[in-house]
Amino acid sequence: MAIHHLHAAVKAARRAHEVEVANSSAEHGPWFDELLHAVPMAVIMAAAAVEAQANEAIQDILDGMGTAQATDAQKVLLRELKDSSASNTLDKCRHVALVFGQVPDRGRTEWEEANLLFVFRNRLIHFKPAWDHEEVHDSKWVRALKQRIPVYAPYATAFQFPYGFITYGAAKWAVTTALAFAGHIAPILGVPNRFDGQSYALP
Template sequence: MKKNITSNLKAIFKTKGELILTYHISRQHLNSAKYFSSCAQEIESSTVLPINDEVRSKHLAFVTGSIILSVAALESSINEFYCEAIDKNPNTLKGIDSIRLAIIAEFWEEIERLSILQKYQKALFFLGIPKFEEGNKVFQDAENLVKLRDLLIHYKPEWDNELNIHAKIEKRLNGKFPLSPFASMESLWFPHQCLGFGCSNWSIATIITFMNEFCQKVKIPERF
């Protein structure tokens, strides 16, 4: 009986013609991020000021959800890449030298403890491919996005006259996307002005650009 394999399912034929399946969630994370971002955009385009607390809360939920899931997509995708190397998946990693894949698989336990972007850098290193230049825009945007996600997940409030980490994220991100239409210019840049559709849309574009460049470097099909 023929199996219907969705875009998130990966199949490998093992010995004796056995078909085994595994599920990749990175694309679903990205789709969820896109959905939440579109919900934030709809609220911004349809809401007449002043905004009430209920709508504001929904808007922030969609924006923060989109940002967090964008980074989740980036992280889960590179983890999936390493697992494919361990499995020697001939479908998604076709064309990559088997010896290099074996080296990647050998060091996975060590690599697993690295940060998200260092996992990408280490994969390129083991494949004999030039790593991302850490000063270029593609890498910097991805790094800034991860820092924003970390700031949301590990949030610590700061007094407006003693801004430290919040001021640093503003310096990194200010000017990269349109600000929230629901925040006044007198309000804190982070989190109030920063967290809007502009930021969530930038987050999605950032991980897609980064991932596509990684795939081009490795010469594998686009994963998003």
Template sequence: MDNRVPIWVWHYFSLDHARAASSFSRKCGELEALAPSSGDEDTAPIGTRSDHRSYATSSVLASGAFIEACINEFILTASRDDLAHVEGAEARTGLELNERQQITAAGRDLSKESKTLERYQKVLQLLGREQFDRGARPFSEAALLMRLRNELVHYKPQWRPEHSDERRSTDQHNLVVGLMERKFTPNPFYADSMNPYFPEKCLGHGCTSWAWNSALKFADCFFSRAGTTWMYENARYTLQP
């Protein structure tokens, strides 16, 4: 007879994504210190560029995953009496019972919303809180980040001009224009190359720092409006990109 008591675990992955996004971003910065200066011979160890691309891509993906995990965790935690009112638990939503009941009742409709940022908007609306201005920060930055994340996840190759102003090229689209307008420091491994802006010049420490900071500011603003904090708060000092 098996007398073992089963243990159930409710895991919050948003903190894992936060740590991954910031850690991979720092790795990008460390490798960029090995990049050659303009006109100098490239003496970086073999594999440095490919490692750098891996870190940059992983950081952006984790930043996007962090945004999605936060709202899903918030919605599902609100529906659980055994989580929402645990004394001292980091995961408490901080919501009143009637507010949690509203979110629980709308749970199915919220889960059907395919656009992650709209899920945030609907939750704020249900709670009677001020919604985000879609045309202003931090929403606009989070929206651009999610578009970049989706471009990487659902990537479809296409011909890009070797070297030109991409704003005028056939490859011009709102994502690339938006990223170029942020003017973050380009990937130094390709800064002087003839390669197009995306992905070579775009995916670097400047981009990953922007992506993670945008994700964190968006989450901070949401939880502030909701009147609570989330798991990453106690680890904030470790989450520098």
């Protein structure tokens, strides 16, 4: 499912690009609803692709497709990790790496970006309305995202979440972040990168 989740994210990102280009000189209006549909879809599905890829990586190892052969004890740990909903996806990847003696550098850009992707995804899925003065609009993770993705112009000076991040740039960032993390973590876990050989090109 990881491949299909990411294809869904890419399709949503491409749609966001089409809408943004078609309305580049237009005032804020009903067309923005199209972005409200496409951009969160891209973010949510990109994060879902990373989650699916992590679980599929564990199954690859259990099926003997990894470079390291798991012992019976390691297989027990891996099955518990795959079935667990207690830890987040990035922790799960780290734990799998540790099982095989690898210590990932979580200070790397790929980990930082992926963590932001999941924060963004969670804030969209578990959306809570907030007044303009509330902390969410100027939180640490919002400031971090502003350094990575363009803000929708009408909200540039008086930012509001999520509307300020409803841009094609946000959708593209989500897809590229998912791809970068997958490309980084697959060799650490000793499994194939499922996204290799797929077409995920974006404008």
